[in-house]
Amino acid sequence: MARLFGTDGVRGVANSELTCEMAYRLGQAAASFMGKTIVVGKDTRKSGDMLEAAVVAGITSGGGDALLAGVIPTPAVALIVRELHADGGIVISASHNPPEYNGIKFFDAQGYKLPDAVEDEIEEFISGGGLEGRVARAKEAGDEEASMPVGAQVGVAIEVEDACEIYIDHAVKTVESQGVDFKGLHVALDTGHGASSLTSAEALRRLGAEVTVINDDFDGTDINVECGSTHLGPLADLMKECGADVGIAHDGDADRVMLMAADGTEIDGDIVEAVLAVDLKNRGALPGNVAVSTVMTNLGFVRAMEREGIEVIQTKVGDRYVLEAMREGGYAVGGEQSGHMILLEYNSTGDGLVTACQFLAAVRRSGKPVEEAIKVMAKFPQTLINVRVKDKHALEGNGPIWDAVHAAEDEMGDTGRVLVRTSGTEPVVRVMVEAETQEAADAHAKAIAKVVEEQLG
Numbered sequence: 001m002a003r004l005f006g007t008d009g010v011r012g013v014a015n016s017e018l019t020c021e022m023a024y025r026l027g028q029a030a031a032s033f034m035g036k037t038i039v040v041g042k043d044t045r046k047s048g049d050m051l052e053a054a055v056v057a058g059i060t061s062g063g064g065d066a067l068l069a070g071v072i073p074t075p076a077v078a079l080i081v082r083e084l085h086a087d088g089g090i091v092i093s094a095s096h097n098p099p100e101y102n103g104i105k106f107f108d109a110q111g112y113k114l115p116d117a118v119e120d121e122i123e124e125f126i127s128g129g130g131l132e133g134r135v136a137r138a139k140e141a142g143d144e145e146a147s148m149p150v151g152a153q154v155g156v157a158i159e160v161e162d163a164c165e166i167y168i169d170h171a172v173k174t175v176e177s178q179g180v181d182f183k184g185l186h187v188a189l190d191t192g193h194g195a196s197s198l199t200s201a202e203a204l205r206r207l208g209a210e211v212t213v214i215n216d217d218f219d220g221t222d223i224n225v226e227c228g229s230t231h232l233g234p235l236a237d238l239m240k241e242c243g244a245d246v247g248i249a250h251d252g253d254a255d256r257v258m259l260m261a262a263d264g265t266e267i268d269g270d271i272v273e274a275v276l277a278v279d280l281k282n283r284g285a286l287p288g289n290v291a292v293s294t295v296m297t298n299l300g301f302v303r304a305m306e307r308e309g310i311e312v313i314q315t316k317v318g319d320r321y322v323l324e325a326m327r328e329g330g331y332a333v334g335g336e337q338s339g340h341m342i343l344l345e346y347n348s349t350g351d352g353l354v355t356a357c358q359f360l361a362a363v364r365r366s367g368k369p370v371e372e373a374i375k376v377m378a379k380f381p382q383t384l385i386n387v388r389v390k391d392k393h394a395l396e397g398n399g400p401i402w403d404a405v406h407a408a409e410d411e412m413g414d415t416g417r418v419l420v421r422t423s424g425t426e427p428v429v430r431v432m433v434e435a436e437t438q439e440a441a442d443a444h445a446k447a448i449a450k451v452v453e454e455q456l457g
Contacts, residue, residue: 004126005119007318007424009105011094014047018102020054025130026104027058027066027090029122032131034108035087036155041069041077041163042092043195043253046220047102051092055104059090060155061148062131069163073195073254075351076167078111082348083166085109093195093253096230096338097425099221111348112327113320164198171203171353174346180361183208188244188260190235192228193218196254200353204248207357212242224251229258229339229352236264246360246370250352255319256339257352259359261371270301272359273335274377276343278308279362280332285345286310292325292334294318295419299434304377318424319350380416381438383445385431389456392422395429404451408433408444416440420448429456 004010010026012018030038038059042048048071056066064087069080074091081089087109094101106114106122114122128134131148138146149155175181187209191197197216204211214234215227227234229251239247239260247260259267273291280286291305292313305312313329315321322334323342335341340350347354363373395401401420408418416435423430429452433445 004123007320008095009091009103011097011101011103011425013100014045014051014102018051018104020050022126023051023054023092023104024058024061025126026122027055028062028131029058029125030055030088030090030106031059031062031064031155032125032134033118033122034106036064037067037084037086037088038064039067039069039077039081039084039086039089039160040092041072041074041080041089043074043094044071044193044197044218044220044223045094045099045102045252047100048092048220051102051104055090055092056157058130060157063149063153063155065155066157067160068157069160071195071198072163073167073199073353074105075255075347075349075354076163076199078107078349079167079170079347080160080163081107081109081111084160091253094425095253095255096224096228096251099223099225103425107349112323113349115324167353168199168203168206170346171199171357172206174354175207175357175361178361180364181208182360182364185246185360186210186212186242186244188235188238188242188247189213189216190227190238190247190249191216191254192224192250192252193222194224194228194250194252194254196250196353200248200250200254200356203353203357212238212244214238228252229256232258232260232266235260239264248356251339254352255350256336257341257356258339259356259370261374262369263371265371265374267370267374269335269337269339269341270298270379271374271377272339272341272355273333274301274304275359275362275373276333276341277305277310278376279365281308281310285332287330287332290329290331292322292329292331294322294336296337296432298337298379298382299417300377300379308376317421323349380434381436381441382432382434383438383441385445385449386423387429387431387449387452387457389427389429389452391456392427392429394456395420395422395452398455401448401451401455404448408448412440412444416444418444418448420452
């Protein structure tokens with residue numbers, strides 16, 4: 001049986017793959033494994049209300065209290081868990097996925113994602129019938145007092161007042177504490193019809209920026225649709241129209257960010273991390289002179305860091321693995337090319353708004369416009385092809401696919417690299433190739449993707 005948890009929680013098409021029964025059991029698991037006070041937030045998907053009701057029913061049936069934060073970015077839930085001294089948090093979101101998907105992810109009392117071992121315990125709990133199953137087995141084993149919570153033992157749901165305000169205020173103070181503001185800066189902002197529609201523009205304006213925003217309305221079916229951090233076309237059009245100095249785009253739950261320079265240059269997570277790492281090093285605030293990234297990071301990032309005397313530690317794909325390496329080594333910055341960035345001084349998880357704010361603060365300190373500040377790193381041409389497959393788990397033992405990979409690696413030698421991996425959240429195999437020229441990257445990626453489709457599609 002496939003593992004229930006992917007790289008970022010439990011995810012699937014809402015009411016089909018991710019059912020209300022599953023959400024109910026996951027709510028019970030939160031109260032059983034994390035504690036009795038659980039913060040619950042959600043993004044703007046139409047299925048969010050349905051799954052929230054089921055999650056809350058699970059938490060309260062397990063004797064826990066649900067603190068309802070409403071529509072709010074994922075990193076805000078991690079923050080509020082700490083601010084309210086709760087035992088854990090749940091976010092109902094499928095992040096950058098299409099509107100019909102949804103997901104459920106957990107944070108512990110410190111706002112960190114759960115380790116694999118705890119997720120495995122939760123999977124066992126759910127496969128065993130949840131709390132009801134646990135009580136039934138206890139009775140069979142002779143524990144006559146075993147029972148579900150009843151009467152005063154049942155939990156309640158309580159709304160968190162000003163949840164978004166707590167997060168906005170936090171983001172603003174991360175910049176103000178450095179003596180920086182954004183006065184005179186014109187920001188174009190695409191909130192992707194997602195949770196950041198309620199937070200990012202307000203935070204940037206409080207810091208002095210002029211903000212022109214699009215896609216800050218939502219109806220539950222438009223989140224991430226041809227907009228936001230995965231579709232930068234609308235942001236580019238907006239910047240041309242309003243003449244902004246920089247563009248910012250979030251995904252549905254705003255745990256990631258992509259930016260754009262005034263000349264249209266796309267600024268992905270690798271470039272953002274390069275700017276942040278160099279700024280931190282210059283300020284003496286980069287422990288060990290280390291930046292953490294994943295195996296997906298562009299070769300250009302690694303070489304830029306080498307020139308700056310910064311060591312790069314690479315992890316498996318997934319911001320949870322970046323975070324594990326950061327916590328283990330006591331490092332300050334880590335991220336992914338997709339725009340997940342973790343700055344442990346300010347938050348315990350990927351935080352799109354705080355990342356954008358810290359990037360702009362670093363640019364301000366550099367005294368350069370955005371398009372000049374990002375030249376600290378030159379990207380290697382990269383091609384990424386997502387191949388939808390029937391069984392992504394068959395990748396590992398497929399000889400023809402790995403023969404194609406090795407052939408490309410042999411041909412490029414030290415001038416490029418290949419990474420083929422499965423998605424943690426979708427039935428997809430990702431083929432990534434970097435090379436000295438875009439033509440070479442495209443050719444090798446297409447050749448390998450063709451074999452993947454023939455073998456697994």
